Amino acid sequence: xSNVTIRQIHKRYxxxxxxxxxxLEIKDKEFVVLVGPSGCGKTTTLRMVAGLETITEGQIxxxxxxxxxxxxxxxxxxxxxxxxALYPHMSVYDNMAFGLKMRKFDKSEIxxxxxxxxxxxxxxxxxxxxxxxxxGGQRQxxxxxxxxxxxxxxxxxxxxxxxLDAKLRVQMRVEIKKLHQRxxxxxxxxxxxxxxxxxxxxxxxxxxxxxxxxxxxPLELYNSPANKYVAGFIGSPAMNFSNVTIKEANGQLFAEGxxxxxxxxxxxxxxxxxxxxxxxxxxIRPEDLHMARDGDAADMSFEAIVEVAEQLGSEIxxxxxxxxxxxxxxxxxxxxxxxxxKIRLGINPIGLRFFRADTEMAI
Amino acid sequence: MIEGAKWRRWVFxxxxxxxxxxxxxxxxxWMVITTFRPDSELYIPWKNPRYKPLWTWNPTTVHLHxxxxxxxxxxxxxxxxxxxxxxxxxxxxxxxxxGYALSRLNFKMAGLLGTGIFVTYLVPQxxxxxxxxxxxxAYNIGDTPWALILTYPTFLIPFVTWLMMxxxxxxxxxxxxxARIDGATRWQAMVYIIIPVAIPGILSAMIFAFTLSWxxxxxxxxxxxxxxxxxxxxxxxxxxxxxxVFFWGPLMAGALLGSIPVAIAYSFFVEHYVSGLTGSVxx
Numbered sequence: 305x306s307n308v309t310i311r312q313i314h315k316r317y318x319x320x321x322x323x324x325x326x327x328l329e330i331k332d333k334e335f336v337v338l339v340g341p342s343g344c345g346k347t348t349t350l351r352m353v354a355g356l357e358t359i360t361e362g363q364i365x366x367x368x369x370x371x372x373x374x375x376x377x378x379x380x381x382x383x384x385x386x387x388x389a390l391y392p393h394m395s396v397y398d399n400m401a402f403g404l405k406m407r408k409f410d411k412s413e414i415x416x417x418x419x420x421x422x423x424x425x426x427x428x429x430x431x432x433x434x435x436x437x438x439x440g441g442q443r444q445x446x447x448x449x450x451x452x453x454x455x456x457x458x459x460x461x462x463x464x465x466x467x468l469d470a471k472l473r474v475q476m477r478v479e480i481k482k483l484h485q486r487x488x489x490x491x492x493x494x495x496x497x498x499x500x501x502x503x504x505x506x507x508x509x510x511x512x513x514x515x516x517x518x519x520x521x522p523l524e525l526y527n528s529p530a531n532k533y534v535a536g537f538i539g540s541p542a543m544n545f546s547n548v549t550i551k552e553a554n555g556q557l558f559a560e561g562x563x564x565x566x567x568x569x570x571x572x573x574x575x576x577x578x579x580x581x582x583x584x585x586x587x588i589r590p591e592d593l594h595m596a597r598d599g600d601a602a603d604m605s606f607e608a609i610v611e612v613a614e615q616l617g618s619e620i621x622x623x624x625x626x627x628x629x630x631x632x633x634x635x636x637x638x639x640x641x642x643x644x645x646k647i648r649l650g651i652n653p654i655g656l657r658f659f660r661a662d663t664e665m666a667i
Numbered sequence: 668m669i670e671g672a673k674w675r676r677w678v679f680x681x682x683x684x685x686x687x688x689x690x691x692x693x694x695x696x697w698m699v700i701t702t703f704r705p706d707s708e709l710y711i712p713w714k715n716p717r718y719k720p721l722w723t724w725n726p727t728t729v730h731l732h733x734x735x736x737x738x739x740x741x742x743x744x745x746x747x748x749x750x751x752x753x754x755x756x757x758x759x760x761x762x763x764x765x766g767y768a769l770s771r772l773n774f775k776m777a778g779l780l781g782t783g784i785f786v787t788y789l790v791p792q793x794x795x796x797x798x799x800x801x802x803x804x805a806y807n808i809g810d811t812p813w814a815l816i817l818t819y820p821t822f823l824i825p826f827v828t829w830l831m832m833x834x835x836x837x838x839x840x841x842x843x844x845x846a847r848i849d850g851a852t853r854w855q856a857m858v859y860i861i862i863p864v865a866i867p868g869i870l871s872a873m874i875f876a877f878t879l880s881w882x883x884x885x886x887x888x889x890x891x892x893x894x895x896x897x898x899x900x901x902x903x904x905x906x907x908x909x910x911x912v913f914f915w916g917p918l919m920a921g922a923l924l925g926s927i928p929v930a931i932a933y934s935f936f937v938e939h940y941v942s943g944l945t946g947s948v949x950x
Contacts, residue, residue, distance in 0.1 A: 356844050376848045383848045389841035393863045402859075403849035450849070 306367055306457035306490045307332045308353065313362030315348050315514075322348045324514040325362070333488045337505035339495055339537075345514040346494045347462055353492060354383050354460050366457060377406075382451035383460040386467060388443045390435035396422075396446050397431040403454045421449040424483070441472045448480070452487060461493040465500065477503060498538050502526070510534045532585055532664040535657060541590045541621060543657070544631045548586045550579045558603065559586050559658070564627040567603040569653045575667055576658065583661040590621065592655025593633035596648035605650040608633075610641045624649070695926075701919035702730055709915050730916030739895050740921055743902035748928065750812050750898060751880040754819035758876050761820065762827025763869060767857060769828065770835040771843070781832065788825035792885050795821065803890055814890035815898070819880045826879070827872045834868030835861065870936050878929050899925035 308330040315323040323345040330336045338346040351357040353364055355376035364371050371379050382403070391399050397418055404414045422428045425445040435443055444464060451459055464480070465473045481504055484491055495501055501508045502522040510517040510525065510533070518530040522538075529535035535543045548559035550568070557568040557576055566586065568576060576584075596605040608626035615637070622633045622641065626649070633649055641647060658667040701709065703726040711718045734740045768774075769781045799818050800809075808814045838861060846856035862869070887901040894906055903921035907914040 354844075354848060356847075375852075376844070377850045377852065379848075381848060383845065385841045385845060387839055387841055389839060389845040391842060391846070391860055391864070393866075402846070402851075406846075406850035406855065450845075454849070 307334075308458060308490060308492065309363075309365040310349070310353070311363040311365070313349070313352060313364060314360045315345070315352060315357060316360045322514055323352070326511075326514075326516055328509060328516070328519065330490060330492065332490055335484050335491045335493065335504060335506045336509060337493045337495060337501040337507075338509045338511055339498055339501035340511035340517075342496060344511040346496075346509075346511050349511075350460055350462055350492060350494045353458070354381060355379050380457045381460055382454050382456040382458075383462065384444075384447045384451050384464045386463040388435070388447040388467075390443055390446055390450075392435055395432050395434060396427065396438070396449075399435065399446055400449045400453050403450065407454075417453045417455075418449075421453045424452070424486070425449050425479075440468050441476065444468065444476055445479075448483065452483070452489075455489075457490065459489050459491040461491065461495075463495055464493075465495070465497075473500075480504060499540060502538065508538075510537055528666070529657065530666055532587065532659040532666075535587050535659070535666070539589055541632045541634065543587045543589045544593075545659075546586045546588075546627050546629060546631070547661070548584055550576060550582055550584050552580050559584065561586070562628040564606040565603055566606070566651065566656070567601070568658070569656060572656065572658055572667060579660075579667070584667070585659040585661060585664070587657035587659060588651060589655055590632045590634040592652040593631075593635070593649045594652070595635055595639050596650040600648075600650035604653060605648050608647055608649050610643055610645045610647060612643065613641055622647075698919045698923050698926075701915055702923050703727060704916065705729065706916060730920040733914075734917045734920045734924070738902070738906055738917070738921075739897075740899075740902065740924070742895050743897050743899045743921075744925070746812060746896060747881055747898040747900075747925070750815045750819070751877050753812075753816045754823060754880045755873060755876040757816070758820045758823035758827050759869065759873055761824050762872065762876075763831050763862070763865075765824070765828040766831025767835055767861065770832045771840070771861075781829075784825045784828050788822060788829070792822065796885055796889050799886070800889055809890055810892050810896050812896070815880075815883070815886055818886050818890065819883060823876045823879060827876055830872045830875070831865070831868060834865055838864055874932055874936055877932055881929055 308328075310326055310328040310330075312325050312327050313323060314321070314325055326345070326349055328336070338349060340346050348357060352359050353366075355371065355374060359372050366379055366381070391402065394402065400418045400421060401414045404417060409417075418431070419428070422431055425448060427442060427445050427449060430438060430442060430446075435446065438446065444467075447464070461480075465476050468476060477500060480493075484504075493500075493504055495504075502525075505522060507519060508522055508525055509519045512533055517537075518525060518534045520528075525534060525538045529538065529543075532545065536545065546561050546564065548561040548564070548566070551558050551560050557573045557580070559566045559568055606626055608622075608624035608631060610622055610624050611630070612623040614621040614623075617637065619634050619637055620639055622635055624631050624633060624647070631649075659665065660667060700721065700723065704723045705725050705727045706729075708719075708723055708725065765784070769777055769784075799821070803809050803814050803818070808817070842860055842864065843856045846860045847853065851859060882900060883898075884900050887898045888905070891897050891901065894902065897905065899921065903918055903925065907918040907921065
C-alpha cells in the first residue's frame, strides 16, 4: 500500500511561514494535484514529502511509516523536476540507470528495466545520447523514465511541464495521464496551471498562502467552489464577480448592484435568509451567460456594453461593461456584435454563486 | 556585408588585438632572443652601430650549457615541480570540499565563514611571511620543500575555495536533490554527480593554483636558503645575479625553460579552462 498521509504539517523559515498546517490523505494509486499561485506553499509541501525540506511541525506518512526523519533515498519515491535535472555528464541510459545502480541492482535487471521504460516513453533511439543533444520534450521523457525505472511507491512531480512550449505541454500532459493509467502509482503533482490540474488530477488541492482552500474532484471544484478564491481560480476564463446587496421584495430575495437586479434562485435563497440587507459577492461563470432571448426574465438578465469581442471559432469571448465593472461572457459563435453596442446578457440560474462579503466563503 | 565593415573590422578589432598581442608576447620574445644571443652581442653598448637588439646572426646554446653544467637548475626544476604539484593537490582537495560545503550545506555562519576565508586571501604575502617564518622556524622545516608545501595553501586554499564556491553555485541544486532521491547519499551525490559536472571549474582552479605555486617568489626566497633547495624563480634570480653582475644569457635561459611547464599545462587544458571561467552548466 502506498497511500500518503499528511498530518498538520507546517514549514517555517526564519521569517516566513510557508506552509500553515496542511492535512491531506492521498489514497493508493491516486493522482493528486496541488495547484495554486507561486508562493502558496505547494512546492514546499511536495519537497517535504520528498525529504528535501525538513518538516517544522506535523507528520508525513508514506504507506504506514512516518518518514519525517528518513532521508530522501529511504522514502522510496521518485521526483520529476521542472528543469528536468538530468545529469549532464551521463548518457540517457546512465541517467535512467543511476538510481538502480545506487541501489545495487544487477546489470541485467538494470538493462531490462531501462529498456522497458525507454520503450514505454519512445526514447529507445536516444539511449546513448547526452542530455544536451535532446529537445525539451525528449529531456522531459528521460526525466520521466528515470522516475519509472525505479518502480517507486510514490511519484512526485514539481511543475514538470512549465519549461515546455504550449503545444508540447498539452501532448506531455496526455502522456503523463496515460502513464499513470498504465502504472497506477500514487502520484502528487504540483502545478500553477489550473487546466493541468483539472485534466490530470483524480483530486485537486487548491492552495493559497500556505493553506488548503479546497480539496475535491475537478468537477466538484468547478461546480461547488468552497470560496471566492477557488471559484476564481478554477475555470477559464475566470468566474465574474460583482458586489451586490441582498434585498427582499414580495417574499423573494434579490441581489442588487448598480444597473443589475438578479433574483436569487430558490435553493440558495433558503440559505441566505440571514443576509438580508447585507453585502455579498455574486459569482457567475462566463459560460453561464448568453445573449438574452425573449424567454429570459428581466430578473435573470442585465444590460451590458460590449468592449471587446474575441472570436475563438468555437465560441466568442465578450468583454463587456456592466454593473460598474468588467464582465466576461462566453457566447455562441454565431453572435455578431460591435464594440460599444448595447446588449442584454441572460443568466443560467443554475450557474449563480454567492459568497459572503466578509469571509468570502460560498453560501 | 555593410559598406565599410571590412576596414572597421581592421581598425576596431584586428589592429587592437595585434597591438595587444605584441605587447604581451614581447617579453617572451626578448627571453628567447637573449637565451640564444652570444655574450659578445649581449654586452654591446646601446649607441654602438653594431647593436641589433631584436635579432642575432650568431645563435648559441652556450647559455643553456652553462645553466645545465654550472648551476643546479634541474634540481630547481624538480623542486618547483614537486612543491607546486603537492601544494596544488592539498589546496584542491581542501578548496573543493570547502567550496562545496560553503555553497551547498546551509549551516549557520556559512556566509560569515566564506567571507572570513576570503579576507585571509586579502592579507598580503609580504606581511604574512613574517609570522609564517616564525612558525617554520618553530617546526624546523626551514630550507626544506615542506616549508613551501605547507605555506602555499595559505593563499591557494582561499583562492580555490572561492573559485569553486562560485562554480558550485552555478550547478542547479536539483541535480543533487534528484541524485539523493535516486538513492545516493550526500557524499555519493557529490562524488558521482556534482564533482564530475564541476570538472571544468576544478581544472581551472588546478591550473591557477599550479601557476601561482610555480611562480611564487617571496616565500621561496625567505624560507629556502641552500642553492639545491631553491625553486626556479628564486634560483635563477639569486644564483645568476651576483652582486651587480647580471648573467643575462643563463638568466633568460632559466626563465625560458622555467615557463615551459606552465605553458604546457595551460595549452593542454585550455578548452576546459575557458569553459570553467565562463561557468554555466546547462541541464
